[in-house]
Amino acid sequence: MKTDGTPLIGILTARKSEGTIAGNGPLFINIQKKLISLKSQSFVFTPEDVKDDYIYGYFYSTEENRWKKKSFPFPDLVYNRIPFRTSEQEEKSQWLFSRLKEKKIPFFNPCFIDKYELYQLLKGDHILQDYLPNTILVQGHNELLDFLMGFGGIYLKPTQSSKGKGIVRIRMDGPSGIQLDGILKHETYSSFTHFWEEWNEELLKKRYIAQEEIRSAEYEGKRFDFRILAHANHDDYTLSGVGIRLSQEQEITTHIPSGGRLVPYQLLKSKEHDEFFQTIIPSVGQLLSEYFGYFGEFSIDAGLSKTGRYYIYEVNSKPMSFDEEEIEKEKIENLCRLFLQLIEESS
Structure with a gap:
């Protein structure tokens, strides 16, 4: 913790090819606002900004309504939001991860996940193996x-x-x-x-x-998937929210950027769905952390077949923003709670 006792969280991102800062600006601003209300601070930085004893970072000035640059000491915790796989693999990023380990600074999430590696990992778990489509x-x-x-x-x-x-x-x-x-x-x-x-x-x-191909259950004649958001809480993982994504013009993916439609979970909510989420979340979280390094959050793309069987399609290590405002709000709350929890546990 910093000398004045204020917890300091570093949000790690990357630069685009033209040199500007990449990443989810609104998320970073919302995290900062929430942390200020919890008497904490955050700043955004890239691996290139890290020097031997300090880091050039960016904080959002609510008074001036813009990002400002200043130097910060090494933070108490780093939240990895590098948005590109290639950036995460670069030497500078890997050097930074080693440096954080040396300094015993907790960080999450450690990396993007390879889909086949994920399948093999989940396949080895006696609970999760029942929810996987056949994959090669x-x-x-x-x-x-x-x-x-x-x-x-x-x-x-x-x-x-x-x-x-x-x-x-x-x-x-x-x-x-x-x-x-x-x-x-x-x-x-x-x-x-x-x-x-x-x-x-x-x-x-x-x-x-x-x-x-899983023949998906339908709502209003269109296939739907679950988008499940989870966060760590001490030694457990808990549900932060569920969104439903409905396919529209094309049936290949229900992702909203590809034309999927958002449906409130309340319309399809059931005891069986809720039990499925509660069954898979702790197992997925613990497996990811054991295998890849500490995961503080993840999202799961899952589905239900026409025959009533549940499936896990995908696990995302850097969850996209949810279009549901209440889920996004819960995400910020749970993230900031987790930041402070981890800082306290590591101090």
Whole structure:
């Protein structure tokens, strides 16, 4: 804790290629406002801003309604919001993570998650394995063809992407044809071999997983998913909020930037849904922290099949903002509570 006794939280982000600060500005401002009300401080910084004994950071001046730069001592805790996988892998970022460990400064969340690594991790858990769609790493023509034939329809997802980017669905179309649908792509191939010839370089170079297509339960004739937000609380993980995302023009993803629609959870709320959330959240949180390093928050994309079975599709280490104001408010409350809790536990 700083010499004046005020807890100091550093929010870590990255720079865009043209040098400006990236990240979720409104989130950073809301965190700062909440922390001020809790007699604490925060600042935003990038790995390039870190010197040996101090950090150049940015704080939001509510009086002047703008960001201002000043030097800060090393914070009591770092909240990792680096928004790009490439930035997180850079030498400067990795050096900073090592430096924080040396200084025994707690930080979360430690990293982005590779989709196949996540699948293997969850598959090893006796509770979570029941909620996973069948998944393989795409490695060759024959294996992928067998997988597609087994399910009739599969999703192909880059292992290192988020927000639904790069996802396509392929389905058998007649005895040998293939129908491919993406957010903006719609193609038909006369055979799987023709599909493979066009796609194999992309699938192998970028590392994709193939996942069985789950025929999703519907609301008002459209498929829906759950977006589940969770935060750590001492040695446990608790639910901060649930949003429902409904597909609209396209059925590939329910993400709002790709045309999904927001539906209040209250409209679909049930005892079974709530029990599912309470079952998976602690197990996912503890597994992530044991395997990757401390996770203070995460979100889960999950769904319900037409047959009434629950599935976990995705876990996000850097949850996007929720469009539901009450969930976003709860997120800020829980984050700031967690910051101060961790600082107290580490001091």
